[in-house]
Amino acid sequence: MIKIRDLKKSFKTKIVLDGVNLDIEKGKITVIIGRSGEGKSVFIKHIIGLIKPDSGHIYLDDKDIVSLSESEHSSILKRFGMLFQGAALFDSMTVAENVGFPLREHTGLSSKDILTTVKEKLRRVGLVGIEDLMPAELSGGMKKRVGLARAIIMDPEVVIFDEPTTGLDPVMSANIGELMLDTQKALKTTYIAITHDIALTFRVADYVAMLHEGRIIAEGTVEEIKNNPNPILQQFLTGSTKGPLQVT
């Protein structure tokens, strides 16, 4: 569904993406792993168009979305949903207003219909009766779940997750993982997640790719990744301090 070809991006003299190639299959959960600062966020921001690459191509259903005009790209964006690392909920809006925001902006639905859809999506992520709370009143895990409800409110074809479990306790992380699996199965959506949470990766991923020094150095199913002899990958998976990955 999404093909990334020779994607390159530098910021001043720092090369962040150095020719990334990756195929993301439709209706599957693809997880991109890698150390902090390896450009995972930069990579997914390219997919959704928040950052333009220096060179390379991103094909969505064989259409190169890198060269699209602003208005064409705007219509493509409606096929995407995104859960940000800090959830990125709007501080000035209630939970219901946050989740229903895309519907209010892009559809002619009545307030009553929007609220019904909002409640249904919130129920899907395990939240009931919090529609009138403000984001500041929510815990980290609740914010992520509200963020997920907002990301799927328009029934997008692709949902992107930026570090979905960062800052959460292990139980809440596992809960987010289950929600990802449940919602993906129910909605048949393509999920792309970036994380350095190995437990989450093994729990949810259909396909895993590791980004290191601007390139994909290993990819495959969870089993293939576990059995891949690449020393960088294995050190990352085991969390060892000894190996080619140095702590700087």
Next chain:
Amino acid sequence: MKDFLESLGKKVEDALLTAGRIGIIFGQVCHLAFTPPFKLRNIFRQMEFVGVNSLFIVLLTGSFTGMVLAMQSYIALNKFGAESLVGTTVALSMTRELGPVLTGLMVTGRAGSAMATELGTMRVSEQIDALYTMAINPVKYLIVPRVIAGVLMLPILVIVADLVGIAGGYLIGVNMLDINSGVYMARTEEYLQMSDIFNGLIKAAVFGLLISLSACYQGFNAKGGAEGVGKCTTQAVVMGSVMVLISDFLLTTFMF
């Protein structure tokens, strides 16, 4: 000497880059302001924030400035036996200069700083990116209503500042300085032209544009965490105030 020139060159380059970027945002705002859909609710909310919520501070500033102006001008005019012109001095100073400039500076400090802080916080917490990913143009959604509110509300606030300033001057002139009420008003009406008021209002609209644009620009370009937001707020107030003062000089020269 070489270092000094280098640092000067860098500052000039940065200033030109900033001016260029603000120019680009201004161009986008002009285009998007007339592109449907029109979110009137957002515009009214910003008008309330910039205008209604600034009313108290403008009333305070305007009235006290008018009163002080009456006392100070009385000292000078008394030396020439021209006390009756205190009202004229107050009215002309308020409408042409002090009303717009002081209101501009007050709105920069109150609303401009708040705009920069809000947008800066939205930037660093990825809320602006979130808008983009929801196919909502952040410039149209966040900057256009604020700029429209600035351009529309500053002139209204200046009318208020002018009125209370003149009223403050009248109170001091008539009650404290013993100037005849009729003479005070007659002189004011005699010399105050509609063009004086309009010149002030044109200045106010330009100030509103510059204050909101610089605040939004700084907020949109905030980087880092809380420190970045604090920095962008400070820069918004400094930039807004400097732009008010420089544009005041240019507009006064042009409309003199």
